[in-house]
Each structure stands twice: as structure tokens, then as C-alpha cells.
């Protein structure tokens with residue numbers, strides 16, 4: 001299963017790394033691809049992960065999740 005998370009506020013590769021690490025800490029995510037230019041993160045996961053869980057992990061870092069599709 002895959003989701004695309006739209007994120008506002010990432011300005012450099014350091015930001016992208018922080019998002020990557022936050023997502024990495026969520027159990028069940030198998031693959032993470034944070035794209036700075038497109039302001040999004042694509043994830044592949046195997047167990048159910050709620051949008052709330054994803055949003056919280058990213059917004060705790062100070063970024064804004066504007067959509068998950």
C-alpha cells in the first residue's frame with residue numbers, strides 16, 4: 001500500500017532528512033521517498049497506518065501536512 005504525503009515547510013535536504021527520520025520511526029513503513037522539490041513524501045507500508053499518525057510525526061517537527069493521498 002502506498003500514500004503520498006504533501007508537506008509544506010521543507011527548505012533544504014536537512015529538512016527532508018528530518019522528515020525521513022520521523023517516518024522511519026513509524027512501525028510498518030517499508031519504503032520512504034522524501035522529495036524536496038515536489039514537497040512530498042511517498043511511503044510504502046505493510047500494516048495499517050493512520051493519516052493522523054503520519055501527520056503528527058511530521059507536524060511535531062514543525063512542518064505542515066497539507067494533504068495525504
Ligand SMILES: [Cu+2]
Pocket residue numbers: 010011012013014015016
Ligand atoms: Cu532545512
